[in-house]
Amino acid sequence: MSNPAVSNPAASSRRAARAAVAAPPPRPTSAQASPRPVAALSTRVPLGRRVAKKAFPPAVMLAVASLLVGTSVPANALFDPDAPPASMALSSIADAKVAETVEVEGQVIEAEAASDIATTAASRDAWTVTSYAEMLRLRYGSTNYSYNASGTGPIRWPFPFAAPVTSGFGDRVAPCRGCSSYHRGVDFDAGYGAPVGAIADGIVTAVGRSSSFGYRVEIEHIINGQKVMSLYAHLIDNSSVLTVGAPVVAGEIVGAVGDTGLSTGPHLHLEIHVDSVPVDPFAWLVANAG
Structure with a gap:
């Protein structure tokens, strides 16, 4: 009786081909594995921090410049000698308010209120302070003796x-x-x-x-x-x-x-x-x- 493996070479070739197809591909070794992008992930900076980093130096320079101007420039250097006094400006604002409200029908009360504000501001400057001694003289100094x-x-x-x-x-x-x-x-x-x-x-x-x-x-x-x-x-x-x-x-x-x-x-x-x-x-x- 003859051996099948020896007598049938074609069958042996077919079994070898099926084994080669069914076997999984070989896994790469540790030396051949591709590295993961760890460094790229660790160096990424958030957007807000990048914006703050760029905007901080100009803000510091602006604050220093403002402090320098405020401490070295005289107060009257920015004063406009042609500007009207504050009381005149308030009166002008009140007059403008009156003119504005008069043009609108039914707004007479607002005009009167603005006029009262101007009158109050003007009369406030005329206040005086009476001492205690003067109060006593006014109270008791008018007796007819x-x-x-x-x-x-x-x-x-x-x-x-x-x-x-x-x-x-x-x-x-x-x-x-x-x-x-x-x-x-x-x-x-x-x-x-x-x-x-x-x-x-x-x-x-x-x-x-x-x-x-x-x-x-x-x-x-x-x-x-x-x-x-x-x-x-x-x-x-x-x-x-x-x-x-x-x-x-x-x-x-x-x-x-x-x-x-x-x-x-x-x-x-x-x-x-x-x-x-x-x-x-x-x-x-x-x-x-x-």
């Missing part, structure tokens, strides 16, 4: 003539260091050494020196059923012959005008207390003195 002193009657003025009043009762600007800003009396400028008379009959309750009143005399009265105390301050030292407990009558000399104590000049400081409450001596004497 004119009066008549007859020198007779059970209740009298401290002088037989109308002595000028230099400081009234109430709030005021303190005239000296330590002086009161609320004046509890009235100051009369009768001249240095002028004799001072008692305002009514009474009893002397104090004579002598005081830290603020200087040399003063105090007298207690009973007037219209009320206890009234009169105080005469800033007298010349030892100008009174009265003693505590001594009775006095209306018009009797209690001392002489001086400049003792806290005083800015020769004057009589007169106080009147009704039932231990200080009242305006000028108003009280106007109402009670003959």
Whole structure:
């Protein structure tokens, strides 16, 4: 019996051809494999970053140039001497606004509003500031201190003539260091050494020196059923012959005008207390003195 592989060479050739077709192609080795584009992917820059990189240097140069101009050029170098003042410009804008709104029917309210803006801007420049001292002078400095002193009657003025009043009762600007800003009396400028008379009959309750009143005399009265105390301050030292407990009558000399104590000049400081409450001596004497 013969061998089939030897006796049939044609069949052997067909089997070899089928095996060659069915076998897969050989895989390349590591040395033959093509490299992946890793470097190309890693070096790609985003679009926004590329734009910022190109725009940053000009922006920095522009900022530096602006800073240089702002710190080296004088302020008036950019000022236009022919330009109108701001108030005129505002008025022109307001006038233009008025003209514009007048041309349109039914817009009268807007025109009036623009005119009010111009008027307000103009009047604002005319505002003034009033000091506290000026406010006090306006409030208390307009009192009419004119009066008549007859020198007779059970209740009298401290002088037989109308002595000028230099400081009234109430709030005021303190005239000296330590002086009161609320004046509890009235100051009369009768001249240095002028004799001072008692305002009514009474009893002397104090004579002598005081830290603020200087040399003063105090007298207690009973007037219209009320206890009234009169105080005469800033007298010349030892100008009174009265003693505590001594009775006095209306018009009797209690001392002489001086400049003792806290005083800015020769004057009589007169106080009147009704039932231990200080009242305006000028108003009280106007109402009670003959």
